[in-house]
Amino acid sequence: MIPVIQFSNVSKTFGGVRALINIDFEVMPGEVHCLAGENGCGKSTLIKIISGVYDPDPGATLTLMGQEYETLSPAQARRVGVGVIWQDHALFPEMSVAENIAIEGFVSSKSKLVRHKKIKDVAQKVCERLGVSFELDALVKTLPIAQRQLIAICRALVSDVRIVFMDEPTASLTQSETKHLLDVVRTLTAENVAVVFVSHRLTEVLEIANRVTVLRDGQKVGVYDASEMTLAKLTEKMTGLTINPAVVDQDLSKNETVLEVKQISRAGEYEDISFSIAQGEVVGITGLLGAGRTELALSLFGMTRPEQGQIYLHGKEVEFKSNLDAISSGVAYVSEDRLSLGLIQDQSIENNLALTVLDKALAFGSLLSFKKKRTIVDHWIEELGVKSGNTSDAISTLSGGNQQKVAIAKWLATNPKLLILDAPTVGVDVGAREGIFEIVRDLAGKGLSILLISDEVSEVYFNSNRVLHMSSGCIQKEYVPARCDISELEDAIYGKAI
């Protein structure tokens, strides 16, 4: 059997930085191959070389389906059968599902006319092949991220592909959605299509992959059979560190109550929610996507108003007219959507950080002082250990983990009493995730109350004093990690023995 892809000696240098150093990479037909490594290890660069976006440094041999190339153009790569599903999906939000799926076919077809019937047929066929179903006429912008993910996959499969790259395909999916995606991957491999997974989520990597190629700092650490790998081993290979999780075993219910929520409801979002958070306590909320977690957080942050019930902060009832009120009462919200709500990607690190605390950077009446702004920015960059070259660089130049630190820092700068972290590790590396949770524990230790929302059960389990399971807009049950097993929580969320 000839390998679909066989690369040898691939290097790539940007400016003076060596992003890839003498990489050998091989994928066999019908194989599920995982490309693992932390952000900045060179995974994306490698995919971009394979898909023809970047040219490798001279000296590389690129063999695709037995044919050698020195460089590849994107069109060549596509002809050979390389399909890539990028992390941001690159869908057209204003177009229908069918149009998004079939776009490549009708853009490249000779006919100048668009045939809607045909578009739907093409889309329908791909969906059937993958065993997924969509309302084909719905606009993509109305669909949740999980479905967009599947649409992006369908689109890549419309043309005849031999190898599909999936860049972080599960970053925004819940576990049940991930399971569905993995089924789709199995369907593909049954048709002898090779699938290359680029992922941070190691459990799923081990569950589905045949082999794993691990990259670290632009170098190949090795290729391993997935069956020989354990979670701990793989993490170690990727980060060079060993991580031992332990639950938080501390009862803080005697501390002063910071937030108390009494029977709040909002139609279609959440219902009859009551809970409280004590000072220095981390309360986790987990549950499937669409359980109403983010909606609840947005009400606590003043973006929406509960239709019934009361919210108390330090024993005083509050009614937020907007998030401005919430912020001035000491509530901070780190959004799940870092790319479009949490940070302003085009703007600089310092501007993003200073945005919430402009009034602390004033001098001469109400003029901004660059010096004070600088001091605030430098303080927080150091405090949270944000690794950045220059704080005047755009936020988008930072890795996911460092971006998330800035997103947290900009709220810590407001000196909040309650910090709401919504999916704080989406698109963040394994090593960097631990860094985020170190910050969480440190903040809680200093007396900050934290509401930790995540669909990664292990995250909330290992980092919260108490965990609330939410589904269909209601809180189902409270769990204390120190007194229950993680499987108990997982079974409650996903149902037993799938």
Add this chain to the structure above:
Amino acid sequence: MTTTNRNKIKRYMESEVAGLSIFLIAVVIAFSLASPNFLTATNLSSMAIQLPELGLLTLAMLIPILSGGLNLSITYTANMSGLALAWTLQAFGGPEAGVEAFILGCALALSVGALSGFVIGVVVAYSKAHPILVSLAMMIFMRGIGEFLSRGKDITGFPQFVQNIGQGDIWGVPIPLLVFIACAVVWHIILSRTRQGFGTYMLGSNIMATAYSGISTKRNLIVLYTLSGLMCAVAGIIMLSRFNSVRVGHGESFLLITVLACFLGAVNPFGGFGRVVPVVLALMILQVLTSGLNILGANQHLSTALWGFFLIAVMVLRWAWWQYSIKRK
């Protein structure tokens, strides 16, 4: 747009001041060599008198563009503000009107400008309609009202001192130019040193993320369009005093040129980035081109065409430079 590209945009903006300055000097040298009449006191002062009108209107356009919007009503708002001043002066005796009447008239003109901007701001902020549509509607409203009230005629007959403001100078510097410099400085301070300005840049890049960060984006939009309207009023007052008359439709051709002056001054057409200094440099380049071509005896319409050609050339050159700098990496 990839990460590295975004960073390049930033460096590119910083290099823009240097690039524009070099270009300005080059154009000045070229015209000085081409004609002995270019670098003369007469020509310099005529340029200094002409620049402020376009300049003030460009400042009025700048802030909405930074917020990711546009204000198409600037010229007619300026005209309406001018009309407000003209009526006040006439109500107080036309040529015999006193300084008090002028001050009152200016206050009224500024109110008209501010009101126009305020209305645009409120509608944009609350209805979330696109600023192009809202300001276009305001432009048509202003033009209609202005032509109706002025019967489409020139309004003249102001006291001599008003004309002195428009055509006089202080130590050789024309008063309109001083007004423009003062306004540019105020604009620079607002944009770089106030929470309002900071918020405008941020919402220009991503209005939702800015709102989530606790900035009142509605308030910011209302204030920024009001500022734009105020600047229109200043332009209207200067236009009245320079021509000693007001006519609705005056300066109409400036509208799109203000947009182009902003882009020439490296303002990001999608909002979020851009500064006053490069825009002022861009205005100076446009003014030098006009005056230089005029001195060389080029037809006035031809020189308008050359402006257009020049701006297209700038876009192409920028693009070429951009491609080059990406390739070089």
